[in-house]
Amino acid sequence: MPDLLHDVIFDYTLRNVALGSALLGIVGGVLGTFAVLRRQGLLGDALAHAALPGIVLAFMLTGSKASIVLMLGAAISGWLGTLLIIRIVQDTRLSEDAALGVILTVFFGLGVVLLTHVQHSNNANQAGLDQYLFGQAATLVEENVITMAALGSVALFLVALLFKEFKLLSFDPEFGASLGYPMRGLNVLLTSSIVIAVVIGLQTVGVVLMAAMLIAPAAAARQWTNRLGVMLALSGLFGASAGVAGAMISVTARRVPTGPMIILCITAIVVVSILFAPERGIVWDAIRRRRMRRAALARGPEVAA
Amino acid sequence: MTIATSHKDAPVAVRDLTVAYREAPVLWDIDLTFPEGQMVAIVGPNGAGKSTLIKAILNLVPSTSGTISIFGKPYPQQRQLVGYVPQRGSVDWDFPTNALDVVQMGLYGQLGWIRRPGKRERAIAMECLEKVGMADFAHRQISQLSGGQQQRVFLARALAQDAQVYFMDEPFAGVDATTERAIIDVLRELRSRGRTLVVVHHDLETVREYFDWLVLLNIRVIATGPVETTFTLDNLQATYGGRMALLGDTLTADRSAAVAAAGD
Numbered sequence: 001m002p003d004l005l006h007d008v009i010f011d012y013t014l015r016n017v018a019l020g021s022a023l024l025g026i027v028g029g030v031l032g033t034f035a036v037l038r039r040q041g042l043l044g045d046a047l048a049h050a051a052l053p054g055i056v057l058a059f060m061l062t063g064s065k066a067s068i069v070l071m072l073g074a075a076i077s078g079w080l081g082t083l084l085i086i087r088i089v090q091d092t093r094l095s096e097d098a099a100l101g102v103i104l105t106v107f108f109g110l111g112v113v114l115l116t117h118v119q120h121s122n123n124a125n126q127a128g129l130d131q132y133l134f135g136q137a138a139t140l141v142e143e144n145v146i147t148m149a150a151l152g153s154v155a156l157f158l159v160a161l162l163f164k165e166f167k168l169l170s171f172d173p174e175f176g177a178s179l180g181y182p183m184r185g186l187n188v189l190l191t192s193s194i195v196i197a198v199v200i201g202l203q204t205v206g207v208v209l210m211a212a213m214l215i216a217p218a219a220a221a222r223q224w225t226n227r228l229g230v231m232l233a234l235s236g237l238f239g240a241s242a243g244v245a246g247a248m249i250s251v252t253a254r255r256v257p258t259g260p261m262i263i264l265c266i267t268a269i270v271v272v273s274i275l276f277a278p279e280r281g282i283v284w285d286a287i288r289r290r291r292m293r294r295a296a297l298a299r300g301p302e303v304a305a
Numbered sequence: 306m307t308i309a310t311s312h313k314d315a316p317v318a319v320r321d322l323t324v325a326y327r328e329a330p331v332l333w334d335i336d337l338t339f340p341e342g343q344m345v346a347i348v349g350p351n352g353a354g355k356s357t358l359i360k361a362i363l364n365l366v367p368s369t370s371g372t373i374s375i376f377g378k379p380y381p382q383q384r385q386l387v388g389y390v391p392q393r394g395s396v397d398w399d400f401p402t403n404a405l406d407v408v409q410m411g412l413y414g415q416l417g418w419i420r421r422p423g424k425r426e427r428a429i430a431m432e433c434l435e436k437v438g439m440a441d442f443a444h445r446q447i448s449q450l451s452g453g454q455q456q457r458v459f460l461a462r463a464l465a466q467d468a469q470v471y472f473m474d475e476p477f478a479g480v481d482a483t484t485e486r487a488i489i490d491v492l493r494e495l496r497s498r499g500r501t502l503v504v505v506h507h508d509l510e511t512v513r514e515y516f517d518w519l520v521l522l523n524i525r526v527i528a529t530g531p532v533e534t535t536f537t538l539d540n541l542q543a544t545y546g547g548r549m550a551l552l553g554d555t556l557t558a559d560r561s562a563a564v565a566a567a568g569d
Contacts, residue, residue, distance in 0.1 A: 037400060164421055168413060172396045175462075178363045178389040179414035180381070226446040228401045 004248070013138065017251050020140040020148055021243035021262065024201035024213065027152040029239030030159055031197035032214030033221065033232050034190055037170045042097075043082060045211035046104040048198050050081025052111025052207045055132050056118055063125065067144040067203065070132075071151070074199040081107045082191060108207070135206035135259035137247035148200040155193040159232070166190055167228055204247065206259040213239060216266040223277035242266035314377030316341045316470045316501040317362065322371030324354070324361050331357050333525045335371065340518060342499045344492060346506040346532070349522035350545050355505045356392065358522065359472045363389060375470060384414065388468030390459050392475050398448045404458045405430050405443040411465030433461040436494075438487050453484030460488055470501045477508060489515060512536055 007014045035044050051074035058073025059065060081103050088099035115133075118126045128139060159166060168176040169186045177183045194214070201210050221234035246262030275283045315338045322335040332354045339345050347355045360366045362373050364380055375383035388411075408430040409422045416422060422430075434440045437457040442450060450458065456476060463471055476488055492502055492515075506512065512519065512532060519535040521527040521544040528540040 037397075039397075161419060164413060164416075165418070167402075168410060171400045171402065171407075172391065172410070174360075174365055174391050174395060175389060175410065176413070177365055178384075178387070180384045181413070222401060226401050226403065231401050 004252075008248075012142075013140075014248075014251065016140045016142055016145050017137045017247045018244050020145045021137055021204050021247035021258075022240040023145070023148045023152050023243075024197075024204050025217070025239030025241070025243030025262075026236040027155055027197045027239075028201050028210075028213035028243075029217035029221070029235035029237070030232050031155055031190075031194045032216075032239070033218040033228075033235045034159075034166060034170055035194055035214050036218040036222070037228075040194075041211065041215040042100050043085065044194060044198060044214040046085060046100045046107075047078045047082050047195060048202070048207045048210035049104045049111075050107035051075070051078040051199060051202060052132065053077050053107055053114055054080075054111075055202070055207075056111060056114040056129060059126065059129060060114070060118060063123075065125065065128065067147045071147065071199045071202075074202055075195050077107065078195050078198060079192075082195070111207070131206070131257075132202055133206050133208055134257035135202070135204045135209070135262075136250075137204045137258035138251045140204065144203060151196050151200050155196040158189060158193050162186070162189070163229070204243070204258055205262055206257070209259040209263050212263045212266065213243070216263070216270050217242070220266070220270045220273035223273040223280045238266065238269050242269055314374070315339060316376055317503065318374045318377075319362065320372045320374075322358075322361060322373070323369045324357055324366060325369050330524060332361060332368075335526055337520060337526060337529060339501060339503060341501050342496060343501060343517040344496055344515060345501070345503045345518040345520065346512050346516040347503065347520045347522055348506055348509065348512060348544070349527075353523040353544075355522055356474050359389075359474055359503065359505060363387070363472060386469040388463040388466040388471040390463045390471065390473040390476055393452065393456050393459060393478070395474075398450075398455055400447065403444050403446055404434060404439060404450065404454075404461075407447060407458050408433050408461045408465050411462040414466065429465055430461070433464040434458070436464055437461045437491055451481070453480040456480050457484055457487060460491060464491070464495075468500070471495065471503065473502065473504045475505050475507060477506065477511075509541070 004014075008018045009015065032041075032044065035041055054073035054075070054077025055070045056073075057077070058069050061073075062069050085096070085099045085103050088094050088103070089096050092099075094102075115130060118129060128136075131139060165176075165181060165186055168179075168181065169183060169190060173183045173187075176186075197214065198210055201213050205213055217235040217239035218231070220238050221231045224234055225231050242265035243262055246265040247258050249265075250256045250258040250261040273281070275281055278284060317337070317339040319335050319337040322332060323330060324332040335358065347358060349355055357366060361368045361371075362380070364373075373380050375386060380387070405427065409426050411433070412422060412426045412429060416426070431440065431443060434443050437460050439454060439457050439461060442454060442458075447455065447458065460473075460476060463473070477485055480488070492504075495502060496517075504516070506516070513536060516532050518530070519532045520529045521535065521540050523544050523546075527544045528535050
């Protein structure tokens with residue numbers, strides 16, 4: 001363990017992996033909190049899947065694998081998918097789950113087709129693009145981490161600045177609109193921040209599982225607190241811990257994709273939270289109920305008498 | 306903020322308002338003027354467009370045509386004078402926050418962008434919770450409140466807005482007797498201070514007791530005016546149509562018998 005700690009600080013690869021996965025965990029956890037509270041967890045899933053064709057197209061158009069280029073492609077196609085879902089729900093009689101299902105699968109399918117095409121194109125530079133499916137933290141280099149940090153701070157800064165407005169948007173958007181706040185604009189801003197959270201995690205976690213990094217930390221954090229500020233902080237912390245732990249396991253045990261490893265770590269946190277969190281934990285709930293039943297039984301005869 | 310209480314213009318005036326969803330009219334050619342300092346009930350069957358009327362006045366749903374003025378000026382200029390109590394069911398009460406925090410949201414309009422509520426806002430919010438008899442629940446997580454208590458938190462939030470005109474969407478729906486009493490006391494207190502209250506109401510039995518002015522709505526305005534002259538069997542029949550049989554019993558059975566007679 002001390003060796004690992006030493007390596008994380010001094011080894012170039014491990015340091016980048018640790019920093020990168022901590023970043024994606026924090027940003028995903030914080031923005032995911034809003035996604036979950038607004039019941040948009042699945043929108044995050046569609047968004048992440050819809051990013052795949054954008055990544056491949058960005059590479060095909062530029063021939064570059066620079067993270068800013070691929071992230072931009074991911075963001076544009078993710079946004080496009082999200083917009084389409086919103087339009088479908090507004091303008092047709094299709095329900096939201098149908099819209100989500102259609103857009104998610106169409107975009108992801110298109111992404112896989114493009115990816116396969118590129119892989120058979122004799123372009124040597126394409127190697128590694130397929131890691132965007134399940135993520136590979138070992139491929140993180142300093143340039144990636146710097147881009148992630150820059151984008152992530154924009155998203156976190158927006159949340160810090162507009163905490164009150166985002167809370168209003170998440171709890172009671174109609175009341176917010178009646179106060180004169182431009183709820184539609186705030187919605188675009190918050191959704192854009194969620195897009196940022198998704199794209200900075202794609203290289204490490206992959207498009208298939210990225211949504212879990214939005215939903216799971218927030219779901220775990222909700223168990224421990226009844227305050228939004230605390231929930232945001234906890235969710236970021238859970239996301240970062242799972243991110244770092246999963247990435248480290250994946251990198252030290254070679255050839256294990258990082259995304260699934262990180263997801264297993266965050267799932268462990270979720271399970272513990274659902275079982276043991278005070279108040280909302282189901283274990284305490286069961287114990288409370290049992291005690292009450294016993295108390296009721298003990299009192300029973302008295303009441304009857 | 307300067308609030309002139311001696312407005313010559315009506316607190317709310319609606320002209321030619323039409324709202325349509327996918328071609329079908331939800332509200333048709335609404336003309337309404339509400340008098341100042343009165344409790345106004347908006348009454349009508351399900352699907353009559355009662356909530357939509359409030360939301361259209363507040364610019365929350367797009368209207369096909371029509372103009373709204375609040376004290377003689379367009380609504381966007383007069384926001385500070387308007388308070389809103391949405392339907393309780395319109396929000397997720399498992400949201401991670403407490404009663405005091407929700408009430409403070411009523412002050413977000415005055416606070417403006419980015420500024421966070423501080424000591425002053427907490428004090429105002431506490432005061433408003435006290436007025437609705439909820440001071441002891443200030444730090445309670447909102448999902449742990451009963452339906453009636455949640456409704457009172459929403460009312461306290463509107464009180465924090467310190468408005469001249471209040472729009473309330475079914476504040477008495479599904480609340481216990483204690484809450485109903487607490488709410489009506491607060492509304493009467495507001496009226497005594499010259500505030501105008503526009504309330505979507507569903508309980509015909511209490512219309513006479515609670516309200517001064519009545520709007521009978523069923524996509525169009527069927528009748529509007531003082532409760533004494535407007536709350537008649539004929540008008541109700543015109544508003545509710547075939548579903549009137551049951552209502553007729555209610556009306557004639559209780560203290561409203563005189564109204565029914567007058568309607569004949």
